[in-house]
Amino acid sequence: MATRLGKRTLQLETRPRILASAGVAGKREAQGPLGSRFDRIFDDTTLGEVSWEKAESKLLLSAAQSALNKAKLQPSDVQAAFAGDLQSQCTSAVFGLRSLGIPYCGIFGACSTMAEGLLLAALAIESGGFSVTMAATSSHFCTAERQFRHPLEYGGQRTPTAQWTVTGAGAALLARQADAGAPYIDKVQLGTMVDLGVKDAGNMGAAMAPAAKKTIADFLHDTGTTPADYDLILTGDLGEVGSTLLCELMQREEGIDLSQKQRDCGLLIFDREKQDVHAGGSGCGCSASVLCADICRALREDTLQSVLFVATGALMSAVSSKQGESIPGIAHAVLLKKGEPQ
């Protein structure tokens, strides 16, 4: 049974293990610093499909299948998939996973989806009713761009604060039991919406930073820990603007220096010196592919021992922006630790 630490954080008793995870990505992501870490790379980001939306579904399916292969599991071994994406009505996850026949729980957390999925997949195991669960999500530059911003053919200028939606997907399989080296989920926190009135859909980092600050501050407070207790506080995806804001807010409002431990998936996945991605990467597939391909592997390889994963989401739509709404941010936290629990 999970127990509540402080007001918002949960200590998991079963400490669900990450049996296997896989992150797949497109050509531009493969050219970035994490290129060698991805489980599969698609140079042709149409993936041979007739639409970008169908391509994204295939990307998500590829991540799910890679994770299943690594875990030597069949889809029928998985008792629940918690999945979603940025497409309206979360159709990438629906059509990506349709063929697998896994009981399906559709979720929507914008770019926080990987953390939300891991949290639910872990809670499902903690409830006792599930032995093996999956969390998965995806994004595709072309589906996001034409849905949220402009037709691709328009070729509009992007502001310096804009982020580049990652073409990528991640999937993780959780289980009650796993091999000795498997990382596990120790604690989780479901985030609360924070909306300070940012309306600029070209500056998601600023919209999401206050939510990340709240979740991390609540987590540190609930657990009585400091940033020094973690190898990494991994946000995703605040980019350059949002990461700077997060550290400033944390210093000013909480007196906590986050700068030594905080890294952002949107900044890790691209080399901003060489790649024209403005403020960094974004999209559900950004933190999902970085976590599932790079971070989980580092936890297995012993180069990381404890990672506080805090994926952030901007809960807006093209319609809400056109109707003048501001952008509520949200951030969910998942504490990953290496090897066997003490």
Added chain:
Amino acid sequence: MATRLGKRTLQLETRPRILASAGVAGKREAQGPLGSRFDRIFDDTTLGEVSWEKAESKLLLSAAQSALNKAKLQPSDVQAAFAGDLQSQCTSAVFGLRSLGIPYCGIFGACSTMAEGLLLAALAIESGGFSVTMAATSSHFCTAERQFRHPLEYGGQRTPTAQWTVTGAGAALLARQADAGAPYIDKVQLGTMVDLGVKDAGNMGAAMAPAAKKTIADFLHDTGTTPADYDLILTGDLGEVGSTLLCELMQREEGIDLSQKQRDCGLLIFDREKQDVHAGGSGCGCSASVLCADICRALREDTLQSVLFVATGALMSAVSSKQGESIPGIAHAVLLKKGEPQ
């Protein structure tokens, strides 16, 4: 701890209680057979807002606040809200619940959202980490119509198989402890997508009936029960076409006669003789408002003892339909029982 019955169904040990629930609805719904059961009725379905989307958010907030009032709880007493809706990026739930400050878990299950939310809200309690949780969802005829079908001003003809999206919302509060009369959640089942290739977005009932059939058949099989063991098998929202198909499929493929016990929220909410709604009601708010306003009350009033609630969703978008995709259906099951567990 939850235990697994058969392959897919979970027996909940904590049997989370429905502390309070509320269903709110618009003018047309108020003129239907359940008019007197709704907690609040809005004759002006703009709810004084400048857009239908903002009106829908207010509808969802109204249901959530009514449920909180009935339970005599503050938003800060609720540790998680599982909510979503049909709008792209689930913005009705986001903007509806933003002001309450409840930790937020966005979900997407199309018209199955109320069952998915109840299932997750119950699992959260079962995990031990949550004492009070909320499930909520909404739909609005005008937001759904212009998003999925045609501009409202177009005034197109609707086919006889089409369903009328309910303007309504429902919210339920779950807790480990409640008063003696509170109904409780005994068993749950997360559904699996079923897609038999239906592509007609004007015939959702046909697209969803096979998923409802699978979930109900699995549930009866896992629990070793028959329809006679339940007062009501409540689907939502198959309408006339889907309900007929469900009963036919169940009879032909499983040899089970469902017709005496199956009723559909889409048929209960409107009087099809007097109201021009074609095959019946639909939308997340249909089964949510019927369940939260009428059925939960009947369980408290002792006129129902056990209700197998099976909300169904059509997992499609306007984009997926335009790209020629078929419509995967899904159905989640939640077994509600009256009073105190034995």
